Amino acid sequence: MTNRREFLQAAAISGLPVIAGTTRITHAAQPDRPPRLDIQTILVDERHTEARNAGARLAGTGATIHAIPDGDITGIWLNQIGPAWRELPTAIAGLTARPALFCLEQLALNFGLRVVFHGEHIVYPDGHIEHSLLRGAENAQLSVRELARARALWPARIADAIASYRPNADRPRPGRSDAALEPTLPRDAQLLTSWIIAAA
């Protein structure tokens, strides 16, 4: 469970109003741009504070936040996403470890869905963070520089990027991400992956 301090920190990053509970955060209409992707399901790896913070931020959009235990998506696949996609494949997003994205991407391929946004965030033991945005940054209006500027509040910036992602129908259909394998990292460094899976 995210504490009040974490929730307020996450909200502060973009100046949006802090609203407890599940009141939907609305944005002003921008008529010349494609509509935002409606993402109702967000996965966060409950082992990581950063992921929980992003989830807390996204709770304000009205999406349902699912905390996945031990990085294992089995429960949410069997009970939520699998049955939902069989009825109607819809966009999902998350801030998780890589294996969760790898599994969901493989499963998503069967439903015509692709990874449309993919960011990677290496958190080092000394606290510094290395960000890379591998796809969809423009659609999410996000840059590595902004994430670096956000410092410890980067999860909230990721949450905002996910919430404001606008698909571009003119873009070529993305292929497979490279979430299959873990990169070599210094001992005690952690790799978190931000992502959106959607029709493309």
Add this chain to the structure above:
Amino acid sequence: MSIPPNVSPTAFNTALNAWRKAVGPEWVFTSDEAVALYRDAYSPYYGEPEERVASAAVAPASVEQVQAVVRIANQHRIPLYPISTGRNLAYGGSAPVYSGSVVLDLKRMNRVLEVNERNAYALVEPGVSYFDLYEHIQKAKLDVWIDPPDPGWGSVIGNALDGGGGWTAYPFRDHFAAHCGMEVVLANGEIVRTGMGALPNSKSWQQSRWGFGPWVDGLFRQSNFGVVTKMGFYLMPRPEALISATVTTMRDEDIVPMLDVLNLLENQVVVNGSTQIFGGGRGPAGSAAWGIQVPIYGPEKVIRAQMDYAKAKFAAIPGLNIVESEMLRTPLTPEQMARVRLVNFGIPNLSTFALLGRNPGNPDPAGGHIGFSPIVPRTGESLLEFKRFYNENLSKVTGGENLNIQGPVYMTCWERTLVCLIMFPIGRDKALNAKMRRAFEGWVKLAAERGWAEYRAPAAFQDLIAETYSYNNHSLRKLRETLKDAIDPNGIISAGRYGVWPKHLRKA
């Protein structure tokens, strides 16, 4: 756009257009990004010229469309590589053995055709995953279990045909052995049904396995003699309970009588669960030299008596420690489901990937892997011999370098079989992958000298391993080639799979 080898651009374009008419243009994939989806994520040659890749893919939705695709391929001599869900990770995934083949993607054929609770069987299409079949059974509230592998996202048919296995009870764990009847599209587009399915209007296709005359089902296991479009499987009626015991010893040599007892109990079908052997010096200091986990499924009263019998047999070996676990009655409670290994209860899951990913117990994962899993005689003496063999040769195959190769893991999960698994991490570092390949090849050769060989292999090593099965001047391979030439004379289906090449691609 890539063109398959030995196919002219004109012929390929003609075939592509014919396929588009047969299955719909949206189901023929030639763009680089679409074809890249069929790359093997765990390929030991990833990103190198030797990586086996598809040239295109076609996804039919019905057996009639499969027939059409195959006939077109045959007409134009285009190599096809059928896949079911394409998740055969560590064994080649969705990538063809013969690079440049067109993937015949059967994922759209994903119907569970029948689940018969009364006679406990299912009939499925190749695109049905263990998750799909599990969900179908749960929704219909049928009191039968599937036997999933780990992970459970693969195809029920694909896993069985590749020699995969699961984690519940005998006789369901050996997935090919648990099948009953199949429908196959041959290279000329003809449909064959095996067993009782060859009798029109038969109602026992998924009940009685053999039918009449020579049994041909085995031709389609780990092979390239046809495209399987339906397959039946025996299912386990939900067992009332599971009881388990762990038997440990501090003495290395005790594994000899322990394995003899285990073999007796399994061969008597007193113990029917997926047994596990652990130890062999891989645990922390002071831990048991060996342990065996002994699970039994069945009615509560019956398995209580069977467990008492099993414990008495083990207790005859001095110095063993035997600890019985709680009896778990099914269906499990949510609390129980949160702490058991779900595959042992017929529940497919993906926890393996989380375990293989970065976590406190695994701080430096590569994520990908391949495995060398030779079959060794099922005795304690052979197991100890393999342990010595591994320790004596590890440095030789790795050139003295620590490559983080893991093993051996001793697997008794299939009846009458002992597999000694060695795992090689695979990543995106080409130099490291090359070292892993050399180590793998080293193990294959050294093991073959002792009469041990692989039961299932990644595409990259299938030729190497097929070479080791060389009795009587490779008479088995020659028999398979004779059959291949007769059944698929143009050699269009899965060229090279498990070392069987069509005539025009065979080395002299």
